[in-house]
Amino acid sequence: MCDDRIRYICALEPEFPEKLKGIPNSPQGIYVRGRLPDPEKKTVSIIGSRNNSEYGRGAAEYFARELSRHGVQIVSGMARGIDGISQSAAIAAGGSSFGILGCGIDIVYPPENRELYDNILEKGGIISEYPPGMAPRARLFPRRNRIISAFSDILLVIEARQKSGTSITVRYALEQGRDIFALPGRITDPLSHGCNTLIADGAGIATCPGDILEALGLIKAGNRKYKNIDLKKFTDLTSKQLKIIRHLDYSPVSVNEIASKTGYDIPDLLLELLKLELRGCAEKAGQGYYILKM
Numbered sequence: 001m002c003d004d005r006i007r008y009i010c011a012l013e014p015e016f017p018e019k020l021k022g023i024p025n026s027p028q029g030i031y032v033r034g035r036l037p038d039p040e041k042k043t044v045s046i047i048g049s050r051n052n053s054e055y056g057r058g059a060a061e062y063f064a065r066e067l068s069r070h071g072v073q074i075v076s077g078m079a080r081g082i083d084g085i086s087q088s089a090a091i092a093a094g095g096s097s098f099g100i101l102g103c104g105i106d107i108v109y110p111p112e113n114r115e116l117y118d119n120i121l122e123k124g125g126i127i128s129e130y131p132p133g134m135a136p137r138a139r140l141f142p143r144r145n146r147i148i149s150a151f152s153d154i155l156l157v158i159e160a161r162q163k164s165g166t167s168i169t170v171r172y173a174l175e176q177g178r179d180i181f182a183l184p185g186r187i188t189d190p191l192s193h194g195c196n197t198l199i200a201d202g203a204g205i206a207t208c209p210g211d212i213l214e215a216l217g218l219i220k221a222g223n224r225k226y227k228n229i230d231l232k233k234f235t236d237l238t239s240k241q242l243k244i245i246r247h248l249d250y251s252p253v254s255v256n257e258i259a260s261k262t263g264y265d266i267p268d269l270l271l272e273l274l275k276l277e278l279r280g281c282a283e284k285a286g287q288g289y290y291i292l293k294m
Contacts, residue, residue, distance in 0.1 A: 004033055004121055006105055006132055023150045023176050027129040030147075031105040034125030037098050037151055042216045043073040045148050047169055048082025048158035053191055054285045055250040056082055056159035059183050061089040062294035063156060066209035068095025070218050073124070075100065075151045077144065078117065080110055082158045091119045098151065101128040102144040103136035142168045149173035154215060156206055157182040160194030167194065179215060181206040234281060240264070241272055241281075245292065248282055252289035 009015050010029040017036055020026055037043050044067055048056060064074050064086040074090035076083040078099035087097040099120045103109050105128040108117045120126060129147065130140060145168050149155055155173040157180070160166035173180055181204035185192020199205055206212060213219045234245065247253065247261045259269050273290055276282035283293040 007032055017151070019150050020147065023146065025143075025146065027147065029129070031128050031130070031132065032125055033105055034121045036125055036127070037073050037075065037096075041071060041073050042153050042218065043075055043151055044154045044156055044212060044216075045075040045152035045169075045173075046082065046086035046156045046158060047076055047148065047166055048086075048160055049164065049166070049191055050079055050081035050083075051191075052081045052085065052159050053189070054252050054291050055185070056183075056191060057085055058250050058283075058291065058294045060086040060158045063158070063183075063206070063209050063212065064089035064095075065093040067212060068093040070209075070213055071095075072213075072216065072218070073098065075148055077102065077141075077148055078109075078113055078120065078126075080113075084113055084116055086158070087120060088116055091116075091123045096124040098124045099126050100144055100148045100151070101126065101130070101136075102141035104128060104130050104132045104134040106132040107134070107136065109136040141165065145169040146172040146176075149178055150176055152178055154179045154181055154212060156180075156212060157195055157198060157203075159183065159185065159191045160198075161190055162193040162197065164194055170198065179204065181212060181215070237276075237279075237281070238272075241276055244269070244272055244276065245281060248290060248292040250292055250294070252285040252291050255288050255290065258290070 008029055008031050018039060046060060046064055060082045068074060068090040074087055074097045076087050078084055090097045097120050105126055108114050149169050149172040155178050157166055170180060182195040182198040183206045184199060185195055214221055243262050244258060247258050255269060259266055273282055280293055282290050285291045
């Protein structure tokens with residue numbers, strides 16, 4: 001059973017997290033439900049766009065899942081989009097996650113994240129510097145972001161526009177001396193402009209979870225086992241299925257486009273796509289569209 005009582009931890013108390021001490025504008029205290037991140041374990045904050053793409057969703061789930069399987073704690077703001085997606089994936093993988101709120105600790109925001117709030121409370125903790133009952137306001141969230149970055153050993157940006165709230169968290173992370181990684185994306189995709197700019201400015205390139213695990217010291221440098229997507233599920237596919245896989249992407253591809261490129265009839269193609277879904281190789285991305293599943 002988790003401790004779901006709301007408790008206040010003053011900055012002068014021994015329990016106050018060491019990572020929050022000494023950062024610029026350190027909070028005078030925090031409200032906590034559940035537990036605090038374990039200071040002996042590595043922690044990664046995963047952040048990104050609220051209006052994510054399917055590519056961003058898949059990447060957030062993939063990184064959060066694999067990092068959690070290696071004992072990494074996932075911290076984020078429990079917001080719509082990349083934040084909530086990564087935290088849900090971490091918990092589904094058996095890991096722990098911590099939500100840093102921009103409102104009172106007793107308020108679920110956004111409201112549709114009630115299940116995520118409860119799951120985080122059971123598998124990690126909810127943290128806020130704002131008193132219970134304080135409603136979410138736009139001015140509170142940028143200030144909240146400095147706590148997200150402070151808890152992290154690495155800040156991972158999945159998707160971000162050129163000018164977005166994500167840049168505020170990045171700025172805090174730089175001030176706090178945290179390492180920053182970003183997911184590269186297409187130069188024509190506005191949701192990747194922020195990430196590509198970060199990489200150009202010197203951020204680490206997150207091509208797979210192995211890049212993050214290596215930077216955290218959890219795997220040896222050059223260990224190729226964790227450097228690519230797990231290909232085991234792609235073994236023993238038929239030649240027809242392999243041909244279909246070659247035309248799938250992490251962005252949605254229409255059934256008609258796949259049929260045109262493979263030459264397969266729509267009924268046969270849909271049957272093979274169903275088989276690929278059952279194997280965890282493909283996933284529906286709306287009516288008549290499919291993506292490659294990480």
